[in-house]
Amino acid sequence: MSSTAVRAMVRSPFVLIVGAVLTWFIAAFLVWPNINVLIATFFPDGSFSGRAAEKLFSSQRAMKALGNSFLLAVALSITVNLVGVFIVLVTHYFRIRGSRILFLGYASTFIYGGIVLAAGYKFIYGDKGIVTSLLVKMFPGMDPAWFSGFFAVLVVMTFATTTNHMLFVANALKGVDYQTIEAARNLGASTWTILRRIVLPMLKPTLFAVTILSFLTGLGALSAPQVLGGRDFQTITPMILTFTNSPTSRDLAALLAVILGLATILMLAVMSRLEKGGTYFSVSKVSSALQKQDITNPVANVVVHAVAYLLFAVYTLPVVLIVLYSFADGAAIQTGELAFGSLTLENYERVLTQPSGLRPFTVSVVYSALAAVIAVGGLLFVARLLQKYKNWVASVFEYLLHIPWILPSALLALGLIISYDHPNPLVGGAVLTGTTVILLIAFVTVKIPFTLRMLKASFASVNSSLEEAAAIMGAKTLYVFRRILLPLVLPAAAAITALNFNSLLDDYDTAIFLAHPLVQPLGLVIKANTDGAEGVDGVANTFVYTVLLMVITGVTMYLVYGRSSREKSRKKRLPAVPPASQVPGSGIPGTPVSGEDAAQPAAPVR
Amino acid sequence: MRTLKTLVAAAVAVTLLAGCGGGEASPGASGDASSAPAGGSGDTLVVYTNSNGEGRGEWWTAKAAESGFKIEIVGAGGADATNKLIAEKNNPIADVAFGLNNMYFSQIQAEDALEAYEPSWAGEVDKELGDGETYWPLVKQAILLGYNSDKISADNAPQDWTDLWTKDEFKDRYERVTGLGTATAQLVFAGILSRYQDDSGDLGVSDEGWEQVEQYFQNGSPAVAKTDLFARIASGEVDMGQMPSSIIAEREKSFNVNVETVIPSVGVPLAVEQIALVKGTEKKEQAQKFIDWFGSAEVQGEFAQQFNAMPVNKEAEAQANPEVVDFFADLKQQDIDWDFVQENMGAWVEKIELEYMT
Incomplete structure (x- = not known):
């Protein structure tokens, strides 16, 4: 069966072109550099030694840290889904008072993360934190250091990583056909049954994709365990980073990274298996847009409201404190003592009046934007083909595209250097090191796995009958792609682009090895100004940069979301068009295709 | 509202375009520095x-x-x-x-x-x-052991690194590193381990030497990410720890603490x-x-x-x-066999990270 599919696949010129470009890209930038760096690490003298494995498996600390990372990954896959689905339902499914404000609070994780986020939580729940002080006053016997270890890390990381739910699960939820829900209700189904039997199953492809991401986030946890883990809960990533930096121990780093990578791929395989064969789009003839649901049980209603607002407080407090502390001096930040009288603009003045000025910001914005657009633009075609053709060739390509998840970015960068510091036929005999292109290539490659996963999930929820109808009417592959599929996945694609852009802005690990000396991005400047060993101002600068990045990423998200809400309001004013929906269900010839395109004068279907 | 959004979008687009221009022309744009992409000739x-x-x-x-x-x-x-x-x-x-x-x-x-x-x-x-x-x-740059001199008098202060884990009053009162990625941490260990040089020992260091490392990690208070040692001294969490000489004066002022340094009889690593x-x-x-x-x-x-x-x-x-x-x-400089240290540091870091850091 799969061989026929392969034969059918190679008959399409579209597939052949995309396939050729993809093969070249994978060979040149994913496989070759990483094989080089792995050979250099595992076969330093041309012969393999089991040294790395032996050392690691006999180290108690390494095994414990590895175990902790896995524990966190598994726990996080569950807790993030629980909290994530809850906040999505509260903001998009149930009728909750003030859901727009709630949305803004929950969305705060879009714009910050990392060490500063962990520090933000520490200001609140740490031993000198605001909440802890209150609690100690109420319960004098309690341990002020209660918020540490596995529990604290899990709580912070759970609330910090619901971003993907807010973007992608919410987006998928908008595509659920309301008519099915109404029908179920007419048949007497309860709110809970509807949720469990109709709504959640439709979200499956997206939930699978975000679960993999949560798992991966847990495995790669770095700053939250460092700040809150204490003695008992340290993870493996800090060790990987130390060993990556030491040429004589790099094999240990690579081995650890490969172990984590294989676990991720295993997770991916399990999820792909679960995802296979399901129908994740509306099959009704005329679908309609989701309407918010009332929670009929008054007790449940009160409880949901209370939990929703409690979570709102949990999400927003750290942001508020980080912004406040960014005006305090470095000593106050580190000792946790905040005096409102001592807040000044000095930190901002110092950061913004550096001789390098705004140039690093511009460099980073341009690099990140280019990389984000290239990654999403290119993978739109790839994700589409991988979703359409399910055979062994497609699977091989799909797994190869996940290589950047296996190795830490410093090793990816080193691989690119050692592969392209001499004229290489794979790139037309050019030398890439020392050019401005090599960093862009690295930025694009590190974003491939995430982009692919999310795009594929979003293609999975597109009704294939639309495409078939267009094809029957004689539409060419590219036309179908451009006019039917693209508009449907565009909201998800825009969200992915924005997230990619945001996450690349302050990259250090890749840029430090690959940046052109005259075009240095922001990450390097931040590092120079915030390194622990570089003065008291360092910590204050970290906060300032975080707030500045919040502004940039906030604007990005606003542009992406401001746009889509504007289009929604425009559609409301066009009564001639069927109700806006992510999943237009009509396959009847002649009916204009709804969706984002519907707002434009419908082009005659040829 | 809509105009505002359009304005923001336009502003960002213009910035991006300007940025693009800057990016393309960057080698020329940075000052007057003219430079080709290949490594800035x-x-x-x-x-x-x-x-x-x-x-x-x-x-x-x-x-x-x-x-x-x-x-x-x-x-x-x-x-x-x-x-x-x-x-x-x-x-x-x-x-x-x-x-x-x-x-x-x-x-x-x-x-x-x-x-x-x-x-x-x-x-x-x-x-x-x-x-x-x-x-x-x-x-x-001298790599020193510094202590809070408002709290500990010179007579009661440790005389050497090894005092930290052999004398009960210093246990849990000193900050110990949580990673050996920094040069300062590596130099501290170079100073300690090279005292126990022994060709028959593991990686050129005697068992007694490794015992010191083990004790150092068992009895110290782990460093906290993004919290400076001086901040922890100021808040009373710890009283002493490693510090390079150049930062002391400035941090004393910022965190309002007084720090004195220990000069062991073997000298300090430079x-x-x-x-x-x-x-x-x-x-x-x-x-x-x-x-x-x-x-x-x-x-x-x-x-x-x-x-x-x-x-x-x-x-x-x-x-x-x-x-x-x-x-x-x-300052008495510790006499360190740098060839020996350089030859072994990578392996030492690895061993310490894997076996002794808890």
């Missing part, structure tokens, strides 16, 4: 350093420009800069590297990424501090920042001139004055802060 010297924080990078760039050198500083942590120089050895981008200590430079030298050069000021410095061939010493010419640079002659200028007594003196540093160049000492000079004059 032209007149601009590309200088790698880990010593660019706290305004030092800008200071050097401005000073160099006054003397007619166009330089572009690329800052990176010590380990990152070392790895970068080694990774790029087949097609080097940097022309000069400075600021890394002898341990880092000897790694780079072992990978054959440095070019031998004897600077014009070679006679003014102690050759022993560098390798006398490729990398040359600039600035001295980190010596160096400068070297990168092998394969296309601007060799210019880079050599730059090194001659950089390490000269006059320039080093000015730098020392500005940043409270201790210059190696004997003639530059006169311009340095007298307090700093006096401190180093009294």
